[in-house]
Amino acid sequence: GPANGFTYFWITDSCPFTVKEVSSRRPFEILSLAKAIASSLQI
Structure with missing residues (x-):
């Protein structure tokens, strides 16, 4: 809980190097921007 730090x-x-470093560590959760970018570009 909050007393022990962040839950999430x-x-x-958007920064693949950061994602690579933290993707397997708690409390990090990765949100993908791919769909939002593709939608904005109408791909």
């Missing part, structure tokens, strides 16, 4: 810490996959 969300980051986006």
Whole structure:
């Protein structure tokens, strides 16, 4: 819980080097931007 630190810490996959370093560590959760970018570009 909050007394022990963050339960979740969300980051986006916009920086692949950061994602690589934290993807298997708690409390990090990765949010993908791929669908949002593709939708914006109408791909």
